[in-house]
Amino acid sequence: MYLLNNKIDVFKGKTALALAPMAGITDKPFRQLAKQFGADWTVSEMIIDAPSLQNTRKTLNRQNHEGESGAIVVQIAGSDPEQLAAAARWNVDLGAQVIDINMGCPAKKVCNILAGSALLQNEPLVERILNTVVQAVDVPVTLKTRLGWDDEHKNVLTIAKMAEQAGIAALAVHGRTRTQMYRGEASYSLIAEVKQSVSIPVWANGDIISPQKAAAVLRETGADGLMIGRGAQGQPWLFADIRHYLAHGKIPPVLRFQAAADTALAHLAAIHAFYGDLAGTRIARKHIGWYLQQLPESETFRKQINQVENAAEQYDKLAEFFRMQAEQHEFWLRDYS
DSSP states (O other): OEEETTEEEOOTTSOEEEEOOOTTTOSHHHHHHHHHTTOSEEOOOOEEOOGGGTTSHHHHHHTOOTTOOSOOEEEEEOSOHHHHHHHHHHHHHTTOSEEEEEEOOOOHHHHTTTOGGGGGGOHHHHHHHHHHHHHHOSSOEEEEEESOSSTTOOOHHHHHHHHHHHTOSEEEEESSOTTTTTOSOOOOHHHHHHHHHOSSOEEEESOOOSHHHHHHHHHHHOOSEEEESGGGTTOTTHHHHHHHHHHHSSOOOOOBHHHHHHHHHHHHHHHHHHHOHHHHHHHHHHHHHHHHTTSTTOHHHHHHHTTOOOHHHHHHHHHHHHHHHHTTOSBOOOSOO
C-alpha cells in the first residue's frame, strides 16, 4: 500500500493486507511483527481525542512510532468534530502520515461517550466529523466502521457515501453491527454493496482467520483489501500465509516449530523492552495465551506463567516450555491446512 498525492493507492498489482487497530493489542511491537510477516498497513491503537488524555502514559505509548517502517497510521476516536480535528492535527504534527477515524469500536466505555460505533446512530454528526477532520489535515484520512448500530439500522451504505463525498481516502467495514459486538458470524453482502457504490478503496474486515476465508471474502465482496484483527493474534504469520494463498492458490508449508517459537519469544522480548519489566510482563500475558492456544496440553502451563511477575522469568519459562514442546513437534500447529 502506498501514499500518492495525498491519496491511498492500494492496487499496485496486489490485494492490500492490513492489521486492524485493536486497543491494547496493536502496539508498536505487534505492528512491527505484522509488517515483518507481510502486512502492508498497520494502524495504531485508538487515541481518544480528549486533550486531558494527551500526556498520559497510555497515550504516549500509543503514539510511539519510533523506528517503525511503512506509513504511520494513527486512529483517533471521539464525538466532537472540532476536537477530533484538533486531535488529527496534533497527531500529524507528531508524525502521523494517515489519520484513521474510529466509528466501529463496540466497547461500552467508548459508546457511552457517543464515540466509536455509537456515532452510527447520528448521521448528521457523522457527516460533520468526516468533513471537519478531512479539511483539518493535509494527510489522507481513512474511516473504520460497521454495518450499522443494529439489524434494524444498517446504514453503512449511507455512511460510505458520506465518506466518499467528504474526501475520505479509504473505508474499512467490519461485517457486524454494534449490537452484535463480536458474536455470530460476520456478514459480507453489505460490504459488497458498499464496494459497488463508492469509488474509494474498500477493505473488508471481520472473521478473516485463514487464507481460505480471506480468498472467500475477497470473492464475495470484491474488496480492494482485507483488514485482519483477531485472526492475527497468536499467528502473525497469517499475513504471509494469505499472501501466498492468493498468489499460488495453495497454503504454504507450516512453519517449523522452532521458527514459530523464536517469533513468539522475540515478540515477548520486544514487549518487555517497550513497556518495561512490570507492565511488559502483564501486557505480554494475553499474547502468550494466544500463542499457546494452538498447542495441546498448554492450559496448565498458561495458568502457571500468568502468575509470573518478572520479565526475565517469564521469558525463560516460555523458552523452556517451547524447548520441551519442540521435542514433540517438528512443525507448529495451526487451525487451517
